[in-house]
Amino acid sequence: MKKTALHIIVFLVMASSCTKTVSSIGTGNGSGTTGGKTYLSVTQISSGSKTNILVTPSDGNLFITLGTLYTANYSYIASGNTNFKVQSANSGKISHDTTFTLTDNARSTAFIYPVTATYKASVVGEDLSAPASGTAKVRLLNFSEVSPGISSDFSISSGSNTYNFTGRKFLDHELDNTLTAFTTVTAGNYTLYAVSGSSVIINPYGFTLASGKIYTIVVTSIKSTDLLSFTMPHN
Secondary structure: OOOOOOEEEEEEOOOOOOOOOEEEEEOOOOOOOOOOEEEEEEEEOOOOOOEEEEEEOOOOOEEEEEEOOEEOOOEEEEOEEEEEEEEEOOOOOEEEEEEEEEOOOOEEEEEEEEEOOEEEEEEEEEOOOOOOOOEEEEEEEEEOOOOOOOOEEEEEEEOOEEEEEEEEOOOHHHOOHHHHOOEEEEOEEEEEEEEEOOEEEEEEEEEEEOOOOEEEEEEEOOOOOOOOOEEEEOO
């Protein structure tokens, strides 16, 4: 069966000290004010090139994260309309410039993902309420622009427990917000399977979903020489 060079990244939603991150918060040129605050994390899911992620909240303060492959801890910033720019650290060229609305007292992650040899941002909200003992929470986001076929079917299995993420498409979570929700599953050791039609598109990938933890499974499309599958904490 045909195999395509896709990779799986599993993000653990918890704190870590081993991420590759340089970040700073400073005063920007904006003069706006806001009474609301929110939490934002930035995660780059490719190590293909160095990027600067320039985030300008509604109060005008500038939040900058630099790096290649990392997840940043949550920063407490002004909520409301927030501008995101993805900039090449080498050339200074802006590859993506967009604005997202960040909700008061919420938590969101800006995923910086590769598309057509450049980088863009997708901001995804998350519910980090703790799952019950013996369970974990997990969701799947598809950032693979080269997934074969119109859609792909994913499943995770642990013994008799199987959970399906069927008919998933590139960036489908941006059109259907329900796909950003977490599914509560029994904690344990899982294997991820992925097919498109009759083609296996990702070799079965084993990982652990620990009790009380929250995870995002990220599907991305990068050459194996650029990135290997790994497990990364992201708050």
